Each structure stands twice: as structure tokens, then as C-alpha cells.
Amino acid sequence: MDTVRNTCEIVESTEELDFELKLDDKAKKRSVPKSGNKYSIEDDINRLFEAIDVRTSARGLEALRKSAMKRPIRVGSSQASGIGISEPVSLKQALRGLCISQAAETAAMKRLSKPSSSSRSSEAGTIKRLYRAVVAEASGSGLPLNEGKENLVEITLVPEKIKSNSSEKMPESLQVPKTEFLNQAAHHPLDNAMTPKVTMNKMPSLDQVVPLVTESEKDIPKAELQKLNSKDSSSIAVTCGEIQEVETVAPSSFEVPVETPVVQKEKKDKLHPGSSLSTSSTGCSVSKCGNNSPRLIKPVFRGKSFIKKKVKQDPTSASISSTQCDRSANNDLGPSTSYLDSHKRDCTVNKNERKENLKGSPASSSTNTSIEVTSSVAETTSSSKVGFSLHCGNRNKAAVTKADERSRSREKGEFSQSSKSSIGDYSSSTSISEDSTLSGSSRGGYRPHMSKDLRWEAIRSVQKQHGCVGLRHFKLLRKLGCGDIGTVYLAELTGANCLFALKVMDNDFLVGRKKMPRAQTEREIMQMLDHPFLPTLFAHFTTDKFSGLVMEYCPGGDLHVLRQRQPNRSFSEQAARFYVAEVLLALEYLHMLGVVYRDLKPENILVREDGHIMLTDFDLSLRCAVNPMLLKSSSPVVEPPKKASSPCTESSCIEPFCLHPSWQVSCFTPRLLSVAAKSRKIKSDLAAQISPLPQIVVEPTSARSNSFVGTHEYLAPEIVKGEGHGSAVDWWTFGIFLFELLYGRTPFKGSGNEETLSNVVSQSLRFPVNPTVSFHARDLIRGLLVKEPNNRLGSVKGAAEIKQHPFFEGLNWALIRCAVPPELPKSYDAVIGPPGMALQKQGSIKCEELQGTDEHVEFEMF
Numbered sequence: 001m002d003t004v005r006n007t008c009e010i011v012e013s014t015e016e017l018d019f020e021l022k023l024d025d026k027a028k029k030r031s032v033p034k035s036g037n038k039y040s041i042e043d044d045i046n047r048l049f050e051a052i053d054v055r056t057s058a059r060g061l062e063a064l065r066k067s068a069m070k071r072p073i074r075v076g077s078s079q080a081s082g083i084g085i086s087e088p089v090s091l092k093q094a095l096r097g098l099c100i101s102q103a104a105e106t107a108a109m110k111r112l113s114k115p116s117s118s119s120r121s122s123e124a125g126t127i128k129r130l131y132r133a134v135v136a137e138a139s140g141s142g143l144p145l146n147e148g149k150e151n152l153v154e155i156t157l158v159p160e161k162i163k164s165n166s167s168e169k170m171p172e173s174l175q176v177p178k179t180e181f182l183n184q185a186a187h188h189p190l191d192n193a194m195t196p197k198v199t200m201n202k203m204p205s206l207d208q209v210v211p212l213v214t215e216s217e218k219d220i221p222k223a224e225l226q227k228l229n230s231k232d233s234s235s236i237a238v239t240c241g242e243i244q245e246v247e248t249v250a251p252s253s254f255e256v257p258v259e260t261p262v263v264q265k266e267k268k269d270k271l272h273p274g275s276s277l278s279t280s281s282t283g284c285s286v287s288k289c290g291n292n293s294p295r296l297i298k299p300v301f302r303g304k305s306f307i308k309k310k311v312k313q314d315p316t317s318a319s320i321s322s323t324q325c326d327r328s329a330n331n332d333l334g335p336s337t338s339y340l341d342s343h344k345r346d347c348t349v350n351k352n353e354r355k356e357n358l359k360g361s362p363a364s365s366s367t368n369t370s371i372e373v374t375s376s377v378a379e380t381t382s383s384s385k386v387g388f389s390l391h392c393g394n395r396n397k398a399a400v401t402k403a404d405e406r407s408r409s410r411e412k413g414e415f416s417q418s419s420k421s422s423i424g425d426y427s428s429s430t431s432i433s434e435d436s437t438l439s440g441s442s443r444g445g446y447r448p449h450m451s452k453d454l455r456w457e458a459i460r461s462v463q464k465q466h467g468c469v470g471l472r473h474f475k476l477l478r479k480l481g482c483g484d485i486g487t488v489y490l491a492e493l494t495g496a497n498c499l500f501a502l503k504v505m506d507n508d509f510l511v512g513r514k515k516m517p518r519a520q521t522e523r524e525i526m527q528m529l530d531h532p533f534l535p536t537l538f539a540h541f542t543t544d545k546f547s548g549l550v551m552e553y554c555p556g557g558d559l560h561v562l563r564q565r566q567p568n569r570s571f572s573e574q575a576a577r578f579y580v581a582e583v584l585l586a587l588e589y590l591h592m593l594g595v596v597y598r599d600l601k602p603e604n605i606l607v608r609e610d611g612h613i614m615l616t617d618f619d620l621s622l623r624c625a626v627n628p629m630l631l632k633s634s635s636p637v638v639e640p641p642k643k644a645s646s647p648c649t650e651s652s653c654i655e656p657f658c659l660h661p662s663w664q665v666s667c668f669t670p671r672l673l674s675v676a677a678k679s680r681k682i683k684s685d686l687a688a689q690i691s692p693l694p695q696i697v698v699e700p701t702s703a704r705s706n707s708f709v710g711t712h713e714y715l716a717p718e719i720v721k722g723e724g725h726g727s728a729v730d731w732w733t734f735g736i737f738l739f740e741l742l743y744g745r746t747p748f749k750g751s752g753n754e755e756t757l758s759n760v761v762s763q764s765l766r767f768p769v770n771p772t773v774s775f776h777a778r779d780l781i782r783g784l785l786v787k788e789p790n791n792r793l794g795s796v797k798g799a800a801e802i803k804q805h806p807f808f809e810g811l812n813w814a815l816i817r818c819a820v821p822p823e824l825p826k827s828y829d830a831v832i833g834p835p836g837m838a839l840q841k842q843g844s845i846k847c848e849e850l851q852g853t854d855e856h857v858e859f860e861m862f
């Protein structure tokens, strides 16, 4: 998504790793010994308090416990007219209001139920049991469910059982009339998804953890493996997400690594197939360097590398890759490196072309460009000798100087000052164990929200037919774009009439540039994802020469381009609210998975065919441990009953468009209530306000990294200062993002990167006079762009805090995917077609040169 990429190399700190280890220890200490399979509710609750951080006194705990056991569930936020429930409602409705989604729980589970971490499993189980207990109590109590924002049990994510993936639900048009949605809503799969029974049944229980690939491999006879190998020797290791659904997939359809030294090594290391290439480099660079500060190594001008015939591999870090590459003479499906190199130059030109195309618009200069920062112990020494200076002129000078060292080095040879640049590192691979990688892989195919998608069927059928999915199964239609680590093509699965975005990466290039860990991070994260606003990874493969990610294709371009097509090059407040809300849900989900995104910018947000968004690009993300925390509201606020300014403000919005029976009940039924019912309701309302239910936060608030990662105009001050950062950086970037959508520019942009960084650290936030933006929007931005991360909105409770800001008042978070997205401008020439299906107008795309066959595949790289 970036037009110009820039690279420089710094050493990744091991702080993240240390943190991970500490957390593991902590988690172990907190782990609850198993005492049998049956638990009473009280036991569960007790175990919960033993197992989870509870920020409350012992007395408070008791109150909480009682509250959880006896109190009716209070639902919704009083701020959000669409969510609160003030009248007796069904349990189903209550759960809707609670916004406890399967996806949220699954996200937590995914992080918590690693086979290697019994303590985490124990925590997750305890939370689940608590949830069940609370639900059971609530449903059994017969008490009305009340509203009040202080008594949420809040894991706010989108239910994963939703079948109404945007691409499935709204293929026809972006502008389906409301009434149609209302009709749909009546039978919306969400209805089922949100019923407690289904929700819990669909939760992958901890003892039903899907077998790991390595496990399943054990069950496959060696002869079968060899047979599969001989079927397609070009595909060394291909893994489709569904493979891990071992029970349901016939052995012949398994994507299994062939018995090469590479794979053996992978198995030994319990790495997922496909990760082999990165194992070596990760293995070296991820080793504990004992260096906790980011240091500039040396700037690398990518252009230089383009003229190299072949990238020399690092002998210390690429032994595995070397093994694979040796085999490439026989198995090479792709063009020679020199061929690719020439195309890499082409692509660089293309990137610049794109930038040129955008010139002439004020926003054009803000095209964001990623900077890569890789880590290497060997290079640290030389780089640390480089001296820099920066004119900051304040107490932050030193910090900014540090950052600007990197900036300047990048500016020298890597990118123009006007570009917004991302800075990458190896951090992701430092903070997660191989075991957890396997855990993520093992669940790669469990994607309920996409499970009925035709593309899965198509991929599965190729698998069945050929034993694996590889490059040769795709017809490359056109290039969608070049990134720092690979080139993305629009590709059609041969004979399937299904479109995918196929990211192809040159292994030699990745190894030579020490970008393999980034590629690995991206793949590992994508394997975990199952969310409507995040891309689905259908398959990935690794040949001797190339690695590939078979992703969901997103035809609508990115938000950066879309913004420039808007009048005044900025979005209306309503449109901005929609986009940032969807991004917020995606970030929330990522955080629950223990992923700090770190590279939020409009360029990384693609627009789907139905107008909803897809957040992409995870190679700069940080993976870390995340511990669910049970928070007790420190000071229960007893709010006077709100006066409804309109009938809707106190309603429980459990349907997409608010106009539903419960709204009417909410507004008019009280008159019909009996005196007893009224007094019962008042009592329960009051009690709920006095001793609110706990709030569960699954936010990696303790994650730390010292890496210099991000995009200049989006960098958080703590990153610029090199003080170490955590998940709060995503909330900073979220603020910049909202600012840019509304004002058409970022708030701290200077004439160059140095000035930008200096502004980020020291300049106070100022809002342009034009366009006019509401107080709430500005207030939210102000809360997010707090320089001190600990005081930043979202730093404590993550997305849950942000969602409650008045800017989002009235927004139905649970059903935003069913809302009508902002209208795309008429001139917006995104290629729209039915979800995942080949385009009708394909004939007009001149991509003959990209076609691949078994014998020869030609395509452009970088």
C-alpha cells in the first residue's frame, strides 16, 4: 500500500521476549491446579479470582463474586442509544447488549489455550466458566436485565459465528435499502450467534483444541507423505487453513511437508510448514541479544540491491533456506533472480508512478511509506558508531535525536521527506514462542465467519486433487501492488472461478535482506485471523524460490486513495466515524490475540466490495502475551436516570437499525408495568449501579517493545523517544488516523521527517479551522493524542474505553458490519465484483505476461 519503501536496520531489543517469559512465569504462578472435571459455579468463580488479575481488595472480590452470582446482567452502555437495555428482555437480547462475542472469546482462547501453557488454558477455562455461571445466573434469576455502563461484562468483539461476512451478505450492492436489512436482520445468522447456547457451544473448548499439524502428520503414513511429495515436488510445504481440521479432512487432502531436511527440521522445531525459511533467520536474529535499546545499524538503500544478480545469503542465519534454495535448480517454478531483480526495479518505478499520479493533490505527499528496521547483532556495532544531530531545542531533544538518527539515515538514501514511512523490525518473532506459532497454525482453518465461503471449497478441492496448493494453481491476472517484502497479484484459482490476492515473496530476497521474520510474522498473524474486518488467509505455500500467501481479495482500493477522491480530500464526519469504528473493532480483535498492530494508516485499510473495510499488512506487528484482566470499577458512578431526549436514547439496539420491538418496549412498556415490577426494576437498577459487575479487559497493556516501528507521521511519541512502547501506540495511531480522515492531513506533519518527529514529541495538538469538525470528534482525537501513553485513552481498557466515547454514541458495535457503508464516489474506479468470484471484465486486463504454468511462471516482484 505504500508507494515508496525505505529500509534501515536496527537491532531489535529482547525486551519483548523477556516480557513474554515473565508473563509465562506469572501465568504459571497463577495457574489453577486441576481438581477434576466438574466444577460448581462457586468453584469457578473462586478459581477465577485465583487465576486472574483482580484489581480489587479481598472485600471487593467478595462483593464482585456475589454480584456475579446473584445480580442480573446489566446490559449496554447508556451512552449508546443502540445498546442499552432498560427493560426485561430475553437472555438472547441481553447477550447481544453485552457484546460478548464468540470472536472475542475465541480471540482470548487463541491466546490462552496454547497447549504448552497450561496456566493460560486454566485462565481461559475459568473465564469461560465464569461467563457460563453469570449467564446461567442471569437467566435463572428471572430478574430483569438492566443497563448501565459501569456494569458491563465486556469483551467487545464481533461474534465469530457470524456467517454474514460482508462479502457473503452484501454482494449485490453497497446501497441496499434499510428495509431490506431489516428483513434480513430478522433471520440474521447473528441471531443464532448471539444466543448463549450457540455461543458457548461454538467456542472451541480447551480440551478440544484442534490437533496441531505436527500431530496430524504423525497419523499419516510415511508412504503417503512420500506420495504427496512426489505429486508436486515444487510445493515444499503448503498449508491451507483447513488442513488443521484434521477430523474432517481426508488424509489425501492434507497439505503436508515433504520429507526433506527442511521439513524434518521444522518438525523437530515444531514449526509450521512454511515457516522453515524464516526459522533460520529468526532463529539467529531472535536470539537473545541482550540489547534493550534500539540502535541504528546502517541505512540500506534498496535500490542498490536491485542490481544484484543474486542476493547473497547470510550463512549464519539462512542455513535452512540454503538447503531449500539448493534444490531450486530442479524445482524452480519461478523466474531467475536476475529476472526478478529487473522487475523489482519496475515495481519501484511503479510505486513512484503512483506517487506521481497522486501529485497535484495536497494529500499526495502524504502517501505513507514503510520503513523497515531489521535486527542484526552483527551490524549493531557499526551502526551505533554513526553520529547524528537534530535541531529539537527542547528537553526532548535527546530522544528525538535518537529517533532522527534513524530518520536521517533513511532520508539520506531511502525515501523522500514527503512520504509517510513505516519502520519495521523483527519484534514479532521475539515475543512469541514456537509453540504458540504452532497453536496459531493449528487453528488456521477454524474460521467460522468464512467457513461457508466458496473460496474455501475451491481451495479444498485443489488440495484434494493435487495434494497441495501452489503457485501453479493460480492464474495471475494483474499486479495489485508491491510491498516491502513481496508483490501482491490478483489471482484466479484455475478452474475455480475464484479470485484471491496472492502475495508472492522471493525467498532469496527475504533472506538476503533479513526480511524473512517479517514475512513469517505476517503469515503467522494472518493464520490466526477470523474477523470480518481482517483478511482471511486461505492458504500459504513455500517453494524453493517463492513463498506465497493466498488471501482474500479486496477490490475497493485503500482508504488513502479513497480519501483523495472525496470532496476536499477529507471524509465527512459520518463516513469517518464508520471507518474508524470498523478499524477499532479490528484493532480490538488483534489486541485480544496479542497483536499490537503498529502500522495503522489509511494505506493499510482496504475497502471491500461491499464498502466495509479490511485492515491489512501485519509484517510490522508486535506479537506479545495478553492476559485477560478482571477489572472492578473503582468508583461506581451512580448516575441519575437519564432523561430520554428521544425515545431511542435509552433503547436496546439489538437489531441493525434500531427500529425494533425492544426499542418500543423500552420506551413505552414502563407505563404498563405493575407496581411490583416497577419497584423490582428500580431496585435492580440501583443495585447494579452500586455494585457493578466486573469488566474483563483483554488488552496487551503490558506489552513492551523498544523497536522503532511505524510511519513517521503516525509514530507515537514514546516510539520516537525510544522509551519503549506497548499497545497504546495503536491508540495514538488511531487518533492520527481519525484526524487524517477528517482533516485530510496528519496533525504533526513537518516539512521533513525530522521536523515531523520533533513535532510528534513536542508540538501540541492543534485543529485546523476547516473543515468544521464536531466537538466530540475533536475530543476523541484529543484523548487519543495524549503524548504520555499512560494517560492516553485506551491505555487501560483498550478499545472498550474508546468505544464508549460520545463520538460513537448510538453506534451499534455488534452489528456495524450490517450497516450501510459510506457511499463510494462515482469516480472511484475500484474493480467491484461478486465476492471472490472472477471478474466479468477480466478479458480487458492485460496480464498475459503474468500467467503461470507448471513449467514456467513469470511474474514481477517488488
Ligand SMILES: Nc1ncnc2c1ncn2[C@@H]1O[C@H](COP(=O)(O)OP(=O)(O)OP(=O)(O)O)[C@@H](O)[C@H]1O
Binding pocket: 001, 002, 005, 370, 480, 481, 482, 483, 484, 485, 486, 487, 488, 501, 503, 535, 551, 552, 553, 554, 555, 558, 604, 606, 616, 617, 619, 620
Ligand atoms: N488482499 C488484498 N486485496 C487487494 N489488494 C491487496 C491485498 N493485499 C494487498 N493488496 C495490495 O497490494 C499492495 C501491496 O501490499 P503489501 O501488503 O505487499 O505491501 P504493503 O501494504 O505496502 O506493506 P509492506 O511493505 O509492509 O508489506 C497494497 O498496496 C495493496 O494495494
